[in-house]
Amino acid sequence: MKVNVTFDMTPEEFRRLLGLPDVQQFQTDVFEQMMEKMKAGEEGYDPMSIYQPMMEKGISAMADFQQNMMAMMMAGQTKK
Structure with a gap:
């Protein structure tokens, strides 16, 4: 037997359905800080x-x- 299930929802809706936290702003902030440090030439970046x-x-x-x-x-x- 083969069963196919299709979900017609956006990734955002699916994330909410699973109860996962929204980390998009956190990822954006961390990436921006990393880019600033790399551009400044800091040690370890x-x-x-x-x-x-x-x-x-x-x-x-x-x-x-x-x-x-x-x-x-x-x-x-x-x-x-």
């Missing part, structure tokens, strides 16, 4: 040093996902 940990985790997460998928496919092959 090099764009590459800020985003490097996120890039590494994103790449390793994808590799982990691929390894898990391969392990599941191989496990299915050995049971047959």
